[in-house]
Amino acid sequence: MRLVEDQVAVITGAGSGIGRTTAKTFADQGASVVVADVDTDGGEATVDAITDDGGEATFVHADVSDSADAEGMIETAVSEFGGIDVLFNNAAIEGPVSRLDEYDNDAFEQVIDVNLKGVWYGMKYGIEAMLADDGGSIISASSIGGEVAVPQYSGYGAAKAAVSQLTKYAAIEYAEEGIRANAIAPGIVRTEMIERTIDEHPEMEAQFEETEPMPGLADPEEIANAVLFLGSDLSSRVTGVTLPVEGGYLAQ
Numbered sequence: 001m002r003l004v005e006d007q008v009a010v011i012t013g014a015g016s017g018i019g020r021t022t023a024k025t026f027a028d029q030g031a032s033v034v035v036a037d038v039d040t041d042g043g044e045a046t047v048d049a050i051t052d053d054g055g056e057a058t059f060v061h062a063d064v065s066d067s068a069d070a071e072g073m074i075e076t077a078v079s080e081f082g083g084i085d086v087l088f089n090n091a092a093i094e095g096p097v098s099r100l101d102e103y104d105n106d107a108f109e110q111v112i113d114v115n116l117k118g119v120w121y122g123m124k125y126g127i128e129a130m131l132a133d134d135g136g137s138i139i140s141a142s143s144i145g146g147e148v149a150v151p152q153y154s155g156y157g158a159a160k161a162a163v164s165q166l167t168k169y170a171a172i173e174y175a176e177e178g179i180r181a182n183a184i185a186p187g188i189v190r191t192e193m194i195e196r197t198i199d200e201h202p203e204m205e206a207q208f209e210e211t212e213p214m215p216g217l218a219d220p221e222e223i224a225n226a227v228l229f230l231g232s233d234l235s236s237r238v239t240g241v242t243l244p245v246e247g248g249y250l251a252q
């Protein structure tokens, strides 16, 4: 028996990196997946990869920071697949690498819009649909930067800390109604986001390689498997936590 057989999962930012790999993992494990992203080419490529492997997926163009788009991606799950069981609020942007006094104001607002407001909208409309059905599991992407201060990431880190806090609120407000809410806190994962940062700041590559006590960078599959655990009944008594997936970084 596959772990999320006949479940419906909405995954934001599934056109790249962790989101794409998680979408494939959920489809492999029996879920129908709504691939939501602002990047149409990336999102459609994820859908093609899933359907080529015999899985079920559909793409919806959605900017998670736009309430109508966020509502629309949840409605797509209901109209195309009959409901929603799992929501992975994964979409985010890294924002500038910059100390606070030099951090651009518009960039700060954009980071908060996508990384915090986007998760809040996802929760709001996802919970509404889950309440109308038989509950579900919400997983949101936080980061080690939301748990401890990582220099030059103040906007990103503040949004990620808020994601972990929102997760606790969602967990306790809906615990009696069959909705679980958890977050993950990855360390450094080999994705397009990290490749972009290395392209702009080549000196950071060596620093990234040495960040986690476990050697090297994480593979997206290692994060996807943690999301699968939190999205499936394997974690049926787990709610309100932020699960570190960071090679021991936060244990130091």
Ligand SMILES: NC(=O)c1ccc[n+]([C@@H]2O[C@H](COP(=O)([O-])OP(=O)(O)OC[C@H]3O[C@@H](n4cnc5c(N)ncnc54)[C@H](O)[C@@H]3O)[C@@H](O)[C@H]2O)c1
Pocket (backbone or CB within 6 Å): 012, 013, 014, 015, 016, 017, 018, 019, 036, 037, 038, 039, 042, 062, 063, 064, 065, 089, 090, 091, 092, 093, 114, 118, 141, 142, 143, 144, 185, 186, 187, 188, 189, 190, 191, 192, 193, 194
């Ligand atoms: N890569 C890492 O090292 C790392 C570490 C900790 C946490 N994370 C978190 O994991 C998540 C995934 O990161 P990734 O490394 O796969 O990033 P990525 O840049 O490879 O993928 C992010 C995806 O989100 C999409 N996206 C961006 N803004 C959007 C919006 N407004 N609406 C909808 N989609 C949007 C992008 O188009 C892209 O497809 C993020 O929340 C990130 O903060 C990543």
